Amino acid sequence: MARPASLKPYKSLSRQAAGKAFWCVDVPPDLSGTGKRQRLFFGPEKEAKAKCEELKARRDNLGTNLAGVTAPQLLEAEECRRLLEEHPGISLRDAVHRFLEMHQSRVASIPFGELFQKFIDTKAKKSPPYLIHLRWAQQQLASLNDILASDLTVRKLEEALQPFRPSVRNSFQRYLRAALNWGTKRDYLPSNPVLKLDFEEVVSGETEIFELEIVAAILKDCLNNDLALLPYRVLVFSAGSDRTASSSGLSGKIFTGRIRLLNCEPRSRKRSDDDSSMSLIARWRG
Numbered sequence: 001m002a003r004p005a006s007l008k009p010y011k012s013l014s015r016q017a018a019g020k021a022f023w024c025v026d027v028p029p030d031l032s033g034t035g036k037r038q039r040l041f042f043g044p045e046k047e048a049k050a051k052c053e054e055l056k057a058r059r060d061n062l063g064t065n066l067a068g069v070t071a072p073q074l075l076e077a078e079e080c081r082r083l084l085e086e087h088p089g090i091s092l093r094d095a096v097h098r099f100l101e102m103h104q105s106r107v108a109s110i111p112f113g114e115l116f117q118k119f120i121d122t123k124a125k126k127s128p129p130y131l132i133h134l135r136w137a138q139q140q141l142a143s144l145n146d147i148l149a150s151d152l153t154v155r156k157l158e159e160a161l162q163p164f165r166p167s168v169r170n171s172f173q174r175y176l177r178a179a180l181n182w183g184t185k186r187d188y189l190p191s192n193p194v195l196k197l198d199f200e201e202v203v204s205g206e207t208e209i210f211e212l213e214i215v216a217a218i219l220k221d222c223l224n225n226d227l228a229l230l231p232y233r234v235l236v237f238s239a240g241s242d243r244t245a246s247s248s249g250l251s252g253k254i255f256t257g258r259i260r261l262l263n264c265e266p267r268s269r270k271r272s273d274d275d276s277s278m279s280l281i282a283r284w285r286g
Contacts, residue, residue, distance in 0.1 A: 009025050023041065025039070027039070027040060102150075111148060115183045122182070150189040154197060219233055
């Protein structure tokens with residue numbers, strides 16, 4: 001039979017014969033850090049006796065503390081213990097410690113919208129196109145703004161990114177990764193959930209061929225309904241038709257492929273965007 005737990009050290013003859021630390025102390029479950037009975041081994045008897053005195057003091061303090069526990073507190077503790085019965089690997093103390101860590105993280109966190117704005121503010125010296133893309137991503141991901149940064153999960157991010165086509169989603173994902181990395185370094189969230197997301201595979205489409213009648217209809221629609229978009233359309237179709245049709249021997253077709261955005265600035269700073277647009281319109285009509 002196992003030796004009953006006591007708070008007095010004793011010798012283990014088998015360990016002494018093996019040349020190991022042979023002074024033993026049995027720790028009862030209610031004084032053990034694991035909640036289970038333990039057996040500790042010491043070399044000098046003095047260390048074993050010191051451990052016993054420490055355990056005795058802990059036992060006395062435990063009795064004093066329990067005397068101050070109210071009946072409702074005992075019932076609540078028992079309810080928590082029952083909830084953890086389905087999770088044998090988790091102790092009540094571990095569960096409380098984990099919850100307190102999460103609580104402290106939430107207290108230190110800020111809403112994602114505020115974090116993203118702080119991140120953008122730190123990039124004020126970056127190029128204007130980069131800042132424009134960041135602000136556009138901020139507008140498109142506004143559904144995340146009220147969520148605490150520490151509460152962001154892979155599932156919530158996937159739901160926010162799902163409506164966008166793969167290339168746009170990948171861009172937004174890179175901006176989110178950078179913003180949340182920045183927030184992680186400042187303790188606004190414990191870890192970056194974007195690192196668990198996979199990038200979408202972007203498949204390049206085949207070259208499209210537009211009949212001249214369709215091109216004319218598209219440009220006419222822009223002219224009547226979206227004047228600001230017209231210069232972009234003109235440049236895209238012009239770039240797509242450049243040398244392609246003549247080299248292929250086809251006529252009456254407009255070829256468009258993957259076109260890089262072109263920055264068109266007015267020649268004079270005094271000219272407005274509308275003036276620049278009208279200049280391009282005039283050239284197209286001519």
